[in-house]
Amino acid sequence: MELQDQLTIATPEGVGLTVVLADVGSRGVAYAIDIAIQFVFDLVLFLGLGIAGAPSGLVLAIFVVAVFLMLFGYFTLFEAFDDGRTPGKRLIGLRVLSADARPMTFWRSLVRNLLRLIDALPTVYLVGITSVLATSKNQRLGDLAADTIVVRVPRGRGRQDVPDVGGNASPAAWAAAAAAVPVAVPPEVATWDLSRVTGDDVNAVRTFLERRDTLRPDIRQQLALDFANRLRPRVVGPPDTEGPERFLEWIVYAKQSRA
Numbered sequence: 001m002e003l004q005d006q007l008t009i010a011t012p013e014g015v016g017l018t019v020v021l022a023d024v025g026s027r028g029v030a031y032a033i034d035i036a037i038q039f040v041f042d043l044v045l046f047l048g049l050g051i052a053g054a055p056s057g058l059v060l061a062i063f064v065v066a067v068f069l070m071l072f073g074y075f076t077l078f079e080a081f082d083d084g085r086t087p088g089k090r091l092i093g094l095r096v097l098s099a100d101a102r103p104m105t106f107w108r109s110l111v112r113n114l115l116r117l118i119d120a121l122p123t124v125y126l127v128g129i130t131s132v133l134a135t136s137k138n139q140r141l142g143d144l145a146a147d148t149i150v151v152r153v154p155r156g157r158g159r160q161d162v163p164d165v166g167g168n169a170s171p172a173a174w175a176a177a178a179a180a181v182p183v184a185v186p187p188e189v190a191t192w193d194l195s196r197v198t199g200d201d202v203n204a205v206r207t208f209l210e211r212r213d214t215l216r217p218d219i220r221q222q223l224a225l226d227f228a229n230r231l232r233p234r235v236v237g238p239p240d241t242e243g244p245e246r247f248l249e250w251i252v253y254a255k256q257s258r259a
Contacts, residue, residue, distance in 0.1 A: 009101045021138040022094045022150040033088030038070045080109040099147045103216050108146040115142030189250045193236035202255045205248050
């Protein structure tokens with residue numbers, strides 16, 4: 001991957017979140033898949049209305065409305081309510097985010113997709129392709145207007161796709177684990193040496209823990225891993241079998257209890 005396809009976003013927690021920007025080719029393939037899905041739906045609708053014996057004028061009117069709704073509603077609704085992914089983007093491994101890596105909202109999705117009318121000009125998305133190639137964040141005009149970016153993510157990554165960490169997990173498994181459900185703090189935490197963990201570290205971790213439920217699962221996981229991997233060498237005593245978020249929760253608890 002080319003260096004210019006990577007973007008580092010500064011988060012409120014003080015951690016740089018690096019994402020890989022989608023290029024023209026991958027976005028084009030995802031778009032082609034979505035258009036094919038829409039075409040099949042419209043064709044089935046058109047044939048179904050004809051078989052049902054609807055008047056030709058009514059069939060045409062319904063078909064035109066369906067095509068319009070599919071053209072804009074399909075992208076807008078999928079991106080707004082399926083974590084920035086249409087079926088085509090999901091298959092290719094792409095996702096739309098706000099430019100500060102927050103989840104998509106309906107209004108952002110609506111704006112970026114209404115601007116497709118301009119991005120598609122004069123044909124084959126020439127305006128949009130030129131904009132993606134010319135901007136530092138690979139943004140078409142719709143992305144610029146909505147302040148969004150399209151990024152690559154592992155295919156199939158979702159809210160349920162997080163690895164589990166068992167009692168016999170290795171340090172490598174600990175490092176790869178995702179969010180853990182908060183549990184009671186074990187007595188051993190009181191024996192940890194946290195002298196190398198600063199107040200700024202604790203404040204940054206606390207900010208992350210307070211807003212983690214608002215983050216997309218893969219971004220939440222990456223931030224937790226970044227914090228845990230940064231702090232793990234500074235803490236003496238913790239086991240290597242707990243997930244990153246649980247480890248961070250216990251650090252905050254231990255530091256606060258000793259304040």
